[in-house]
Amino acid sequence: MILAVDIGNTNVCIAGLDGHHVRFTTRMVTRAHCTTDEYTAELKFLLSRLRVTAEDFEGAIVCSVVPRLTRPLADACRRLTGYEPLFVSSSLDTGLTFGVDAPERVGQDRLADAAAAAALYSLPCMTVDLGTATTYNVISAQREFLGGFIVPGVQTSLRAISAGTAQLPPIAPQAPDHLIGRNTVECLNNGAMFGTAAMLDGLAARVEEDLGQPLTVVATGGLAPYIMPCCRRGILYDGDLLFKGLSLLFEKNH
Structure with a gap:
């Protein structure tokens, strides 16, 4: 399963992706000044409520429209999963x-x-x-x-x-x-x-x-x-x- 994090202006939306199947979604409020430690703890809490553990993931991807939060949340994903997340950009193979x-x-x-x-x-x-x-x-x-x-x-x-x-x-x-x-x-x-x-x-x-x-x-x-x-x-x-x-x-x- 892949951990997907979508950092929006209002909410940070999190999903577990198994191929094209979305296994779960959850969200937290976007806060401008949270640290990596705080986001790591909140991600762990939200995932624990869904009975999902770090061992369930084999990769991560981050999509962000809030640049100042991209690195703290990406670091939280890396700490949680052990994988460096893929960042969305136009330089990727998008099929477009x-x-x-x-x-x-x-x-x-x-x-x-x-x-x-x-x-x-x-x-x-x-x-x-x-x-x-x-x-x-x-x-x-x-x-x-x-x-x-x-x-x-x-x-x-x-x-x-x-x-x-x-x-x-x-x-x-x-x-x-x-x-x-x-x-x-x-x-x-x-x-x-x-x-x-x-x-x-x-x-x-x-x-x-x-x-x-x-x-x-x-x-x-x-x-x-x-x-x-x-x-x-x-x-x-x-x-x-x-x-x-x-x-x-x-x-x-x-």
């Missing part, structure tokens, strides 16, 4: 070619999502990862990473509008049961949810028009199951897309 200006600056999470989509879904494909930021990746029929779009995430947008206004309350997004908001909370929630869905539909339609081919759209991230029913086009859901990408990258580059 790149049509962007600076492949080395593409987010590691986006690389993992794109690698999984190119290997597992019909192309051309657009992935949508609904996290702290909402990231879109477009992969051509020739497995070329064409780029995409980055916009504020649903919760990020809601926090920003609440912080920047005097009368709009903070809310947690949830699945709406009707379209038009009838009070302030519903207006905020429905605007965020249906607005994100309309953006997803609209961008997919424009990409499809630009490529001149039918487009497969794959959504991932915690809010995806709530956004997808608000969309007008068919969207595939893959909650483990990133970890499947990490598994593929490890297999290709270990």
Whole structure:
């Protein structure tokens, strides 16, 4: 089994990968100033609750969008498993070619999502990862990473509008049961949810028009199951897309 660590802006997500099968997932809050010792202890605690031991692992891979935490968590993985982790980068064999200006600056999470989509879904494909930021990746029929779009995430947008206004309350997004908001909370929630869905539909339609081919759209991230029913086009859901990408990258580059 491979230990996979995805360091995000809000959470650090951990998974055990057995081939393309995700054996377990768990997470901890991203904290900017944790040391290697602290992360090692927390990883051991989380894995012990899952009855997973260091001997169960035969490698590790790290994906990070928080550079200052990459080394402390990578060192924690090495201490825990005894293996130096593989780091995600565009220089790895991803199964993709790149049509962007600076492949080395593409987010590691986006690389993992794109690698999984190119290997597992019909192309051309657009992935949508609904996290702290909402990231879109477009992969051509020739497995070329064409780029995409980055916009504020649903919760990020809601926090920003609440912080920047005097009368709009903070809310947690949830699945709406009707379209038009009838009070302030519903207006905020429905605007965020249906607005994100309309953006997803609209961008997919424009990409499809630009490529001149039918487009497969794959959504991932915690809010995806709530956004997808608000969309007008068919969207595939893959909650483990990133970890499947990490598994593929490890297999290709270990």
